[in-house]
Amino acid sequence: MKLMTHIVAGYPSLKESTDIAKTMATTGTSFIEIQFPFSDPIADGKTILEANTKALAKGITTKKCFALTKDLAQNTDTPILIMTYFNIAFKYGLEEFCRKAQKSGVYGLIIPDIPIDEEPFENYIKLCKKYNLHPIQVISPITPPERLRKIAKIATGFIYCVSRYGTTGEKNTLNPDLRSYLAKVRKHIKIPLALGFGISTPAQAKEAARNADIIVIGSKILNLYDETPANTKLKAIGNFIQKVQCACLPS
Amino acid sequence: MKKYILNKSGHFGEYGGRYVPELLIPVMEELEQAFYKLKKDPKFTQELKALYKNYSGRPTPLYFCENLTKKLGGAKIYLKNEGLNHTGAHKINHCLGQALIAKHLKKKRVIAETGAGQHGLATATVCAKLGLDCTIYMGAKDYERQKPNVFFMERLGAKVVPVQTGGKILRDAINAALRDLIAHPTDTYYLLGTACGPHPYPAMNVYFQSIVGKEVRTQLKSQESRKPDYLVACVGGGSNAMGLFHEFLDDKEVNLVAVEAGGKGIKETDRACQHAARFQTGSKGVVEGFKSIFLQTKDGQIKETHSISAGLDYSGVSPQLAYLKDLNRIQTSYAKDNEVLEAHTLLAKEEGIFAALESCHAMAETIKLAKKLPKNKIIVFNCSGRGDKDLFILAKKYNFSL
Numbered sequence: 001m002k003l004m005t006h007i008v009a010g011y012p013s014l015k016e017s018t019d020i021a022k023t024m025a026t027t028g029t030s031f032i033e034i035q036f037p038f039s040d041p042i043a044d045g046k047t048i049l050e051a052n053t054k055a056l057a058k059g060i061t062t063k064k065c066f067a068l069t070k071d072l073a074q075n076t077d078t079p080i081l082i083m084t085y086f087n088i089a090f091k092y093g094l095e096e097f098c099r100k101a102q103k104s105g106v107y108g109l110i111i112p113d114i115p116i117d118e119e120p121f122e123n124y125i126k127l128c129k130k131y132n133l134h135p136i137q138v139i140s141p142i143t144p145p146e147r148l149r150k151i152a153k154i155a156t157g158f159i160y161c162v163s164r165y166g167t168t169g170e171k172n173t174l175n176p177d178l179r180s181y182l183a184k185v186r187k188h189i190k191i192p193l194a195l196g197f198g199i200s201t202p203a204q205a206k207e208a209a210r211n212a213d214i215i216v217i218g219s220k221i222l223n224l225y226d227e228t229p230a231n232t233k234l235k236a237i238g239n240f241i242q243k244v245q246c247a248c249l250p251s
Numbered sequence: 252m253k254k255y256i257l258n259k260s261g262h263f264g265e266y267g268g269r270y271v272p273e274l275l276i277p278v279m280e281e282l283e284q285a286f287y288k289l290k291k292d293p294k295f296t297q298e299l300k301a302l303y304k305n306y307s308g309r310p311t312p313l314y315f316c317e318n319l320t321k322k323l324g325g326a327k328i329y330l331k332n333e334g335l336n337h338t339g340a341h342k343i344n345h346c347l348g349q350a351l352i353a354k355h356l357k358k359k360r361v362i363a364e365t366g367a368g369q370h371g372l373a374t375a376t377v378c379a380k381l382g383l384d385c386t387i388y389m390g391a392k393d394y395e396r397q398k399p400n401v402f403f404m405e406r407l408g409a410k411v412v413p414v415q416t417g418g419k420i421l422r423d424a425i426n427a428a429l430r431d432l433i434a435h436p437t438d439t440y441y442l443l444g445t446a447c448g449p450h451p452y453p454a455m456n457v458y459f460q461s462i463v464g465k466e467v468r469t470q471l472k473s474q475e476s477r478k479p480d481y482l483v484a485c486v487g488g489g490s491n492a493m494g495l496f497h498e499f500l501d502d503k504e505v506n507l508v509a510v511e512a513g514g515k516g517i518k519e520t521d522r523a524c525q526h527a528a529r530f531q532t533g534s535k536g537v538v539e540g541f542k543s544i545f546l547q548t549k550d551g552q553i554k555e556t557h558s559i560s561a562g563l564d565y566s567g568v569s570p571q572l573a574y575l576k577d578l579n580r581i582q583t584s585y586a587k588d589n590e591v592l593e594a595h596t597l598l599a600k601e602e603g604i605f606a607a608l609e610s611c612h613a614m615a616e617t618i619k620l621a622k623k624l625p626k627n628k629i630i631v632f633n634c635s636g637r638g639d640k641d642l643f644i645l646a647k648k649y650n651f652s653l
Contacts, residue, residue, distance in 0.1 A: 038551070038552065039417070039552040039553040040417075040422070040426055040538055040539065040553055042272065042426055042429045042430060042433070042539065042540075043272045043433065045430070049416065053416070053417070056552060061550055062550045062551075086270055086537045087536050087537045087538050087545075087547070087551040087553075088550070088551045090535075090536065090537050090551065091534075091536060091547065091549070091550060091551030092550075092551070112272045112273070113270045113271060113272055113537070113540070114270060115269065115270070115271065115272075115273060115276055117260075117269060117276075118268055118269070118270060120260070121260075121262065121265070121268065137273075138272065138273050139273050140272075140273050140274035140436075142274065142277045142436060142437070143273055143276070143277070144277060147276070147277075162272075162273070162274060165274065165433065165434050165435065165436055165437075166430075166433060166434035167430050167433055167434065
């Protein structure tokens with residue numbers, strides 16, 4: 001089992017988000033997702049939405065996000081992914097964004113609002129490939145089989161499977177149909193499957209790891225950071241990541 | 252016409268499209284199929300026409316503003332009185348159409364966003380009539396400034412949720428509704444209230460609104476035996492403007508004028524605009540599921556907007572209008588808050604009509620145009636809604652204690 005964790009660049013501050021990411025890298029996270037904040041993040045729930053808003057209020061810019069990304073990529077061996085919304089890349093200039101991501105040492109991009117249907121107009125996947133970036137595709141429990149087959153043809157790196165209906169954020173229970181959902185996906189998709197949205201406890205991670213290759217934890221870590229007293233924040237995150245990994249070890 | 256409308260891939264030129272998370276793709280495909288099937292179904296169109304006539308009171312009058320025309324001394328001014336629709340605005344046109352689609356899709360629950368509350372009110376109304384569970388998202392700022400509509404929506408059985416994120420206005424309500432749909436993609440119908448959003452919403456809402464322009468053509472033909480020279484409409488998302496314009500897109504001699512909210516003037520900081528005039532200072536972007544012109548920073552962050560009218564207080568605009576602007580088929584203008592108030596007073600005093608503050612933007616532009624044009628020209632402006640809902644805003648402006 002591999003673990004992907006998530007930060008919002010510039011939240012709670014540029015320095016703190018960098019420190020969180022470095023903690024993740026040193027405690028055994030396999031992939032780090034750096035979210036470039038956007039004013040209208042429609043796939044995100046309360047925790048990450050508020051983190052986006054606050055990071056923007058503190059003056060985060062795309063330029064600063066790239067600087068943070070490059071710093072991390074140069075100082076850890078952990079593959080770094082940029083997660084953002086299409087307007088951020090579009091406004092930067094999509095090709096320029098991809099070129100800059102490659103130069104910053106990025107493994108792939110996760111952009112939830114650029115479905116494959118818009119490829120003829122945007123050339124997103126084409127540009128990712130040109131700059132050696134994995135255009136990570138996101139699928140959901142209601143993605144029909146014919147669409148999974150289409151996605152399988154262009155997907156590289158891994159596939160991000162949204163675990164349930166809804167936006168990002170902690171939930172008390174996991175989708176009970178995870179097994180059949182991911183089994184259906186695996187019929188069509190042969191690259192590793194990441195599972196995210198709503199995974200927030202070591203027990204949930206363990207359950208998720210039975211079915212997926214990569215577990216994604218996002219909101220939980222931001223909440224943990226916010227809830228922990230100042231001097232033990234990073235330690236709490238490191239401990240949590242290790243607990244998740246232990247829980248997922250084959251018994 | 253082909254030149255001006257949706258192409259096969261769901262785009263208007265380079266605008267429009269369906270830039271939504273994967274979870275919403277099957278939802279949009281289902282809606283697209285239902286819409287294109289039903290619009291060819293005579294039973295559906297008959298049912299809709301009967302509701303337009305017997306429930307909403309269509310056709311709405313095309314009224315010659317004789318006093319106003321005399322006072323301004325220029326072009327003849329006609330007012331398309333969409334405010335006389337049931338629920339007081341043009342919004343019911345697409346609400347009836349979409350609610351019938353929701354019924355056909357066997358969705359039990361309807362959600363919608365609202366700015367001024369007119370779309371929310373129309374949605375709550377058709378949901379009450381058709382027996383659908385209804386939740387309305389409304390920016391917390393709009394919730395406060397359009398209280399009468401909140402009250403009426405609740406009386407109709409809708410749940411009204413004030414949205415506390417962002418600038419607490421229309422855009423935030425749209426985001427909240429999209430998040431709700433992402434959480435309930437199978438049992439919920441999102442009754443989006445303007446000519447924006449992912450495909451098929453922009454084309455679908457324009458289809459349901461195009462009845463406005465069709466009636467204008469027939470009515471003016473019988474009153475003046477000719478076509479109008481100018482059509483003027485306010486633009487928030489673009490539903491009433493496209494409703495009026497669509498019928499006349501191929502009539503090149505008919506000038507189409509879209510009026511945006513000039514707010515306190517075309518001024519802005521790095522984060523916020525004093526206006527909502529997308530065609531003045533906006534740029535291309537992809538937000539809320541569609542590509543169009545948005546008020547945004549150079550980094551692509553959407554800016555807050557300002558308008559005296561909640562219904563125009565929006566940072567994006569109809570992708571079809573963005574396309575028509577590029578093709579030079581529409582002219583764009585804006586009216587500032589103070590001009591809007593003057594237009595409101597003038598229309599009330601001269602013609603005895605209280606227009607919604609949104610519609611008064613079109614009225615303000617009409618005043619400017621009429622003065623410049625000779626007496627043999629005809630302007631039709633869309634009075635998209637009536638002004639009852641603005642009671643509290645206006646009372647405050649005129650220091651009247653309610």
